[in-house]
């Protein structure tokens with residue numbers, strides 16, 4: 001089957017949105033189990049991402065820049081950085097990671113921290 005650049009780009013945009021929004025909701029002070037869950041998620045994500053070429057490149061990025069899972073800020077900054085590495089390879093404009101602040105809002109409002117994520 002022919003490659004479809006439009007579908008590939010759409011999948012990328014949807015995926016990055018989820019990826020960064022997940023980082024923006026990761027705990028400020030994660031438990032060791034939270035951190036392990038995020039790290040495992042990212043590794044499996046890189047393995048299972050449906051665009052095979054993208055997945056291969058992303059796995060190499062992970063090997064070079066291991067996921068930072070010690071806090072929300074660390075995770076969000078790391079995700080912004082690796083997305084910029086992909087942007088650079090695809091010759092896209094870079095995102096200013098200092099501006100990431102409230103850019104990714106899940107729309108879930110304030111939730112009771114005792115009720116989980």
Ligand code: FAD
Nearest residue numbers: 009012013015016020053054057058080081083084086095
């Ligand atoms: P996207 O890169 O999809 O970004 C969407 C929006 O996110 C931008 O408009 C901007 O508002 C914001 N944004 C941009 N940079 C950042 C950042 N650093 N941090 C936070 N927010 C940001 N496509 C290929 O053709 N080849 C590949 O090898 C490839 N590998 C990929 C690997 C992964 C893991 C993913 C998720 C996608 C990959 N893609 C690849 C798709 C590609 O990255 C883009 O998603 C797609 O080309 C659409 O680009 P876009 O210009 O709409 O912006």
